[in-house]
Amino acid sequence: MKELFAKHTIVDVLYATAGILFCGFALKGFLVPNSFFDGGITGLSLLLHELYHWPISVVIVVANLPLIIMAGFQVNKGFAIKTFLAIIGLALCLQFIPYPEITSDKLLVSIFGGVFMGIGIGLAMRGGYALDGVEVLALYTGKRISFTISEIILGINIIIFLVAAVELGLPTALYSILTYYCASRTINFVVEGIEEFNGVTIISGQSELIKEELVMTLGKGITIYKGERGFLKDSYNISQPCDIVFTVVTRLELRRLKNIVHELDPKAFVFTNVIKETAGGVLSRHARH
Template identity: 80%
Template sequence: MKQLYSKSNLVDIAYAVAGILFCGFALKGFLVPNKFFDGGMTGISLLVHELYHWDIPYVIILANIPFVIMAAFQVNRNFALRTMTAIIGLGLCLYYIDYPQITSDKLLVSIFGGVFMGIGIGLAMRGGYALDGVEILALYTGKRISFTTSEIILGINIIIFLVAAVELGLPTALYSILTYYTASKTINFVVEGLEEYTGVTIISGESEKIKEALVMRLGRGITIYKGERGFMKESYDISQDCDIVFTVVTRMELRRLNNMVHEIDPKAFVFTNIIKEAAGGILSRKARH
């Protein structure tokens, strides 16, 4: 058991180291030389670096210290320690590794700077580490005001890009928004991977055949809700009992599921929704921090 635990820790550390190296490459190879920004505390650090010409490694570490302290109270001390270790590691990476500037083309900088930043932050998150304290701030603030975490993060980033637009010009701010968007989408892909889960609800008169196909052919567990079909405008008083089938699949399986349901009942009503977190049951996602 101890050996497995140690192996798990080594994998987490490998994710964190790879994440730090990718973030360092994004910052020194793309963003910093071209005066571009990202969102969150990284964006604030880059903005302070440009306005006051302070060394970026020191700014990133100092800017995130208050949020590491918040993490100790809002999440747990182990996560706070991991976050502080990752942030110091990023600072050391920026200080000691001399990454070359890759390009000065603004579009390439905004897209690929965001991609490599997203890969770095996403890999660190897969290892249970954090390289940006803004989400901790949003979690702390969200418990005291009536805004969601996403709304708070969005508000912080709007302020960052407005300041950048005033101080460094609107084109730089707009390109930086593209960087942030690219980074956020890349983070989602790296963290969720190809196993991003999708909830699927199926209403059909052939529910028995669909249930069997989902379990026996697709290998997925299902949940059945008891409902009624009908209530059409021309026959509102006519309805019949039915089984509403719900299952969870990865996005790689979604096309196969749709084809399978259409084959059984072309008139089946199918709708999907993205699931941000899923655990338990027959799912086997590993929990982090």
């Protein structure tokens, strides 16, 4: 157990270190020299740096410190300590590593600055670290008001970009929104990976054939719910018992599954939903860190 724990700790630290280096590259190589912003506390730090010319390495630590303390109460002390170490590491990276300025082209800065920032934050998240405390603030606020965490984060970012638009001009704010979008999409890709899972529910009169194909051809595990199909407007009182099939596939397998179901029953009702995390069962996937 100790050896396994030590191995996981080393891997987590490597993820966090790589994430810090990528974030530092995004900030000093793209965003800071061109007065661009991101969302969250990082975006707030960049805005304060641009308006008051405070050192970015100091501003990032000071801006995140109250949220790190809050994380100790809202999440747990271990997460707060790891987040504090990650923020300190990012500040040291920004202070002492001489990243070159890559480009001054606004479109390239907004896109690739966001991409490298997203890679950095995503890698840190895979290691269990956080490089931006805005999620903690949203979690704390969400327990006191009726908004979701996503809505709170969106509101915080809207305020940041509005201030940027007033103080630094609308074009800069718009390019920064593009940066934030690129970063958020990249974070999702890094954390979830290309094998993002989808839950698929199939309601069909040919459920026996579909079950056999899913298990024997695709090699998938399935779960069966007992239900009834029918209840149409012209024949509301007519229904038949059926097996409702549920399975989980990767995004890359989804099209093949739909083709198989359509060949067996063109009238089958199929709907999918994205699954953010999976564990156990017959799924094969690398462990999350």
